[in-house]
Amino acid sequence: MPENLSASLEDYIESIAELTGSSGVTRAADIADKMGVSRPSVTVALRALASRGMVNYKPYSTVSLTDKGRKHAAVVLRKHRILSRFFNEILGTDVELADSAACKVEHAIGEEITDRLVDFLAFIDNCPMAAEGGFEFNSRKRQSFREKGATNEKD
Amino acid sequence: MPENLSASLEDYIESIAELTGSSGVTRAADIADKMGVSRPSVTVALRALASRGMVNYKPYSTVSLTDKGRKHAAVVLRKHRILSRFFNEILGTDVELADSAACKVEHAIGEEITDRLVDFLAFIDNCPMAAEGGFEFNSRKRQSFREKGATNEKD
DNA sequence: AAGTAATATTAGCCTCATCTAACTTTTGTC
DNA sequence: GACAAAAGTTAGATGAGGCTAATATTACTT
Secondary structure, eight states: OOSOOOHHHHHHHHHHHHHOOTTSOBOHHHHHHHHTOOHHHHHHHHHHHHHTTSEEEOTTSOEEEOHHHHHHHHHHHHHHHHHHHIIIIISOOOHHHHHHHHHHHTTTOOHHHHHHHHHHHHHHHHOHHHHSSTTOOOTTOTTHHHHTTOSSSOO | OOOOOOHHHHHHHHHHHHHOOTTSOBOHHHHHHHHTOOHHHHHHHHHHHHHTTSEEEOTTSOEEEOHHHHHHHHHHHHHHHHHHHIIIIISOOOHHHHHHHHHHHTTTOOHHHHHHHHHHHHHHHHOHHHHSSTTOOOTTOTTHHHHTTOSSSOO
């Protein structure tokens, strides 16, 4: 029972977290549909997550996260959200690209980078200078730094 | 002969690019040493890269990049460098962490995100406001936005 | 309560990326 | 120029992650 999750297993636990709404429960078929993988792949992933104590799994039954699994999912989802916000709000990409890039990058950054990204976004949100005229790549103002002539030559 | 490179093959081509200095040539053993993998793994990777037209490879001989390989390496190295700078100069992590995070993230972002990151860094570099007192997470001034009270509560 | 539809698992196969051990080729040294 | 050392490759294994086809279980419907 190893402790660490591969990128793939992190994707599974993330999807499971999003699928278990009020009921706290989801099914293998829903996971397969959401992730675009086959049902047998889900079975294998579920066993791997169960062996790590991340999900409650019994064959032919519904699936739920354990406390440990919920905590792990929260870590991944936090990375996803901050990255998506950074790509969209700071870099000015559209929401879809921001989200799909976040999906990949979330498996590649650790806690320190994540924490600093969170601080950075909070700083921009609270920065009086960013709120005014001169520095407006503030929240929801897309592409603003690009419009200000960020590039050196062309334009 | 597929066209796309996996994260692993991108790492190989990146290392080869860094090892082929003035001579334009390197050896399998050097690649293995640099990357911390076994020599047979290098042989396999070299064959995969050769089949994609990225390296000049003959058994028992030296290795060099083709034009195509050099171009591909440049794309990856550009991502690496801009990410490393972002993590270090903007987020304020130490150089080692910035570099190791860049190593992983470089395989997860595409051209659009990279372009925007390049523009963003250029903007910060040229921003008069960032150069003065109020907004100094400018080049090489590490952790500056954190020192300014970026976090909301604690501190 | 029986039978069908839906859901899940097993079995068997594939690719990628890695490894160790054994073998081959090249290199360099006397 | 022969032979040992260094370098490279082949052979064979492993593990993760995915797939399809076939089988098993559960659930619904009448």
